[in-house]
Amino acid sequence: MTTTRLRIAVRRFDPFERAIARQFADFVAVTGVDAAVEVVALDLNPLHAALFAAGLADGRFDIAFLNTDWLAEAQGGGLIEDLAPWLERAPIADFPDAWSPSLLGLQRFAGGFWGMPYHDGPECLIYRRDLLAAAGVAVPTTWEEFHAAARRLNDPATGVSGTVLALFPDGHNGFYDFCIHVWSRGGAPFDGEGRPSFIGEAAEGALDFLRTLAKDQDAVPADVTALDSVAAGLRFCEGRVAMMANWFGFAALGEAEGSPIRGLIDVAPLPAGPGGESLSLNVFWVLAIAAGSANKALAWDFLRHCATAAMDRITTDEGAIGVRRSTWADPAVNAVIPYANRLDGLHARARHIPVRPDIAAISAVVDDMLTVAVTTDRPTRDLLAEAQARVEALA
Structure with missing residues (x-):
């Protein structure tokens, strides 16, 4: 047989x-x-x-x-x-x-x-309790506090970054982070019919925040555009990142036997943006x-x-x-x-992201937008308008 x-x-x-x-x-x-x-x-x-x-x-x-x-x-x-x-x-x-x-x-x-x-x-705030306590930093509840805390916690002398982003263009965390930041500012990256909606104050605030943070090497490592969610999460688990917005599973992975940060981790809800609320992504x-x-x-x-x-x-x-x-x-x-x-x-x-057969194509457009945003000084509003036009052309 x-x-x-x-x-x-x-x-x-x-x-x-x-x-x-x-x-x-x-x-x-x-x-x-x-x-x-x-x-x-x-x-x-x-x-x-x-x-x-x-x-x-x-x-x-x-x-x-x-x-x-x-x-x-x-x-x-x-x-x-x-x-x-x-x-x-x-x-x-x-x-x-x-x-x-x-x-x-x-x-x-x-x-x-x-x-x-x-x-x-689901996505949440994952952080090192010991590092926040040693620096006298409270767990951030707004994105502004998050950025400020990342700058306080950034310590090149010990090889610890304040935070990390996962901006490798794989249709995953960059796209999700953009959506989370729009929602957390009271906006909606998709309308009630599930159509992309990348124009407006909340979207501008989301892209402005992400590009500003990504360029701030007093808060993030220099290679954020090369990191996907797994690489970013593993870097946290190696003890090289103080806090991050990422998938809950990386907090659990950091508690594995032999981990250098086992017993030093905690999680909290993601911060909120101006005019918005804390949320997660499923x-x-x-x-x-x-x-x-x-x-x-x-x-x-x-x-x-x-x-x-x-x-x-x-x-x-x-x-x-x-x-x-x-x-x-x-x-x-x-x-x-x-x-x-x-x-x-x-x-x-x-x-959650709407159930659509073209989500991979939409996320690729957002990835392209983020890549340009963090590598150039082109106006945020122009980048969002171009992305909106591209996703509308997919229909």
């Missing part, structure tokens, strides 16, 4: 790769299935390219990590399997009650359910079954296995963030990550 091999496309990140390998080994041990796994780890842009060029359709992959912003594009192209019929035929125990509703809505559209949540971690990773897979039944069985409480704990134990409420409330998890039980609260204030 030939061993069935499942090929899984994963966003390159050691905790993801370790967790999937452990979960598949447990799946084989529990079920006795004659199967093996091949984990293909790719950075963000190469992952999107590999999946949407052909990998989801031609059988190259059976399961894929998909960012929720990519789901409408994948579904619209017929590239992923609707999981609703699989849920009916082979239900998942305690589904959906064991998950926060905010982790089940973005993949439910067009009459289907397109991915099982795998890794969570974007997460799901496991989706490729439309071209020849092993869909086996793939679904593995997704069901990953959804169990024990496997969700493995996701967290390996340095990512599980998605079940049981994991967030687990005393053993909170003994290591003492703020895991705050995830429900962060979700309560989270916004």
Whole structure:
């Protein structure tokens, strides 16, 4: 008998790769299935390219990590399997009650359910308690306070940056940070119909703040334009950044055994802008079954296995963030990550990007705008107008 091999496309990140390998080994041990796994780890842009060029359709992959912003594009192209019929035929125990509703809505559209949540971690303020205390800096609650605190905490002599941005143009954190800054100033980067809306006072304030901070080398490292969210998060976990606005998962990763900053981390809501409020952003990773897979039944069985409480704990134990409420409330998890039980609260204030098949293209436009903003002195209003015209031309 030939061993069935499942090929899984994963966003390159050691905790993801370790967790999937452990979960598949447990799946084989529990079920006795004659199967093996091949984990293909790719950075963000190469992952999107590999999946949407052909990998989801031609059988190259059976399961894929998909960012929720990519789901409408994948579904619209017929590239992923609707999981609703699989849920009916082979239900998942305690589904959906064991998950926060905010982790089940973005993949439910067009009459289907397109991915099982795998890794969570809304954006929040992550900071070093010891460094803020030593400098006499209060946890910032406004973006102005955040910038001022970053300048106070910046210490080139010890190799610690006050804060860090993730401005590498991969359609990820730069785009998300821009949206967060617009929302936190009382604006909306998308209108009520889900159309991009990059013109106005809130958008100008958002871009002005980001470009000013990115150019301030008394607050940030010189290479902020080369850092993606993972590189920025890892730099914090290495003890080289005092605070940052980034995904909750990097706070958890900093509590890993052997981490130089273990026990020194805390999290708080993101700061608010003028005329706005503190909020978070809900974007997460799901496991989706490729439309071209020849092993869909086996793939679904593995997704069901990953959804169990024990496997969700493995996701967290390996340095990512599980998605079940049981994991967030687990005393053993909170003994290591003492703020895991705050995830429900962060979700309560989270916004989300509209479900659109062209979000990747829109985020690329915003990336281009940010690159020009932080490398030139072109007027903010002109850059926003150009970006607005480009996204309108996508329709």
